[in-house]
Amino acid sequence: MIARELISSVPALHPSDAGSKALRLMNEYHLTQLPMVADNKYLALIAEDDILDMEDPETSLQSMENNGNRPAIMEYAHFYEALKLFHDFKLCVLPIVSREGDYQGIITKDTLLDALASFNAVKEPGGILAFEVEPRDYALSEIARIAESNDVTLLSVNTITNPATGKLEVVLKTNRLELQGLVATFERFNYIIKYVYSEEQEEELLKKNYDLLMNYISM
Template sequence: MQAYEFINSLIPPLKLSDRAGMALNWMEEIRTDALPVVDEGKFLGFVSDEIIFEVNDPDILISKIEVVSGACWVYSDKHIYDVLRVSADEHSNLVAVLDRENTYLGVITMEDAIAAFADSLSIKSQGGVLILSMDMSDYHLSEISRLIESENTKVLSSFITSDPLDENKIKLTLKMDKPDLKHVKATLERFGYRVIDHFQEETGISADEDRIGNLLRFLDI
């Protein structure tokens, strides 16, 4: 899942000699609010429709308009996780992709990156989700997986986030291949793990369906 695999070929780069009016027309046509600016193969940053509207001159050259997010790029061999991190750091819906010679290759949209993220975490697969809270020193995925597999359930994906309420703890999110996780939850709790939330996808239980929907909306999938 390297960055170059997700380049969106429909988003063209602007040249310094292009005019603002043309940039707005392109943005409207492809339904984006920004476009990359490239000069002789080098990525300079992005021009947004907001900046162009502030300038209020459709004939002005792109070279005369301020570009932003010049650091919003990744190398082509970086993982999709790096794309999401850079996007969050730069508050940008587009991330440029460069080769190791710093030559511009294209851009990735956050819609494409999030879809790839969802696939990598098996979010779209059937199953349930458990969220555990623990000290980092207690995190041993092999042991947790062994307990889960003892209930004939497999871990499809997992990821760790810091706990905003306690800097010494982490949250471990586990996506599993079974919708009904009550036995898995009971087993983990029996061995001292603290399950702080669950999203159980089960036909006929509207509350749990709502919880799955809320999780997907939170992840913007």
């Protein structure tokens, strides 16, 4: 998924716009930043705080002191790069530009979150299993083989390094809600399971809540 596929229909600001208009647009679209564009060229990313600092919000944006804040992403960049920029610059929107520097539109944080959810199969039904391994022992081919041997499809695989131990935490999103057999197989291959979210846990939680309710009613 590339940046240009995530463009949101949010209007850009113009240097001649008053600060009050910028605030109205930000309020309307529930954003705290908007790009300023002139002649189809991206000029700056205007923040709500910058406008609130103006002595007169009815003056034009071009009268503001330019802080040089111009984060942007190329239109054919992968959305992982957009995710990094959102994190590094604490953004709520990210302007997209072409190779020639023409303004294409923006990515909003909500749009990026939707893309991330789709990319990681968050919306698909299925259980989640996580375990830790030494980086040298991480083998995706073996993990996939174990899943396939249990008739389980891996919808997404994510890893993160634990800074305290240096180990990799591997998180598997599967197409199955029943994961007892898969967990047993991983344990047989000496994988240390950290947590499992599956159908059995959901049923157990419902039963526990039901029992608590019955106990409360009988008091």
